[in-house]
Amino acid sequence: MTYTKGAAKTKKRKRTEPLTPEEKADRRQRKAMKQRAAILSITPLGNNRFQVWGGENPHVVTVSIDGDMFCDCEGWKHARHNNCSHVMKYRLVYGDLKKVGK
Numbered sequence: 001m002t003y004t005k006g007a008a009k010t011k012k013r014k015r016t017e018p019l020t021p022e023e024k025a026d027r028r029q030r031k032a033m034k035q036r037a038a039i040l041s042i043t044p045l046g047n048n049r050f051q052v053w054g055g056e057n058p059h060v061v062t063v064s065i066d067g068d069m070f071c072d073c074e075g076w077k078h079a080r081h082n083n084c085s086h087v088m089k090y091r092l093v094y095g096d097l098k099k100v101g102k
Helices: 021-037 074-078 085-093
Strands: 041-046 049-053 059-063 069-071
Touching (some): 041 085, 049 085, 069 074
Antiparallel strands (some): 049 059
């Protein structure tokens, strides 16, 4: 038996069916939001609130007990799945998109 250092790497499976137009739009928006979020800064305010700044005005991202994220910007109301660049910054730093163990 051979032991390896660290966790075993998993290979991504190639998708067999083509992406739907909605999935393509989601991927495009996610990529654009990640690029915008990269230049933003974030600071915790307490009570599951975070201030995100680096654009025109600072905005506040609030995380509910259920894990839902809300932003006070106009873009949050119109973005797909309520995922504006401020929420994306929170997700990249503290949330589910955070890189663990580089």
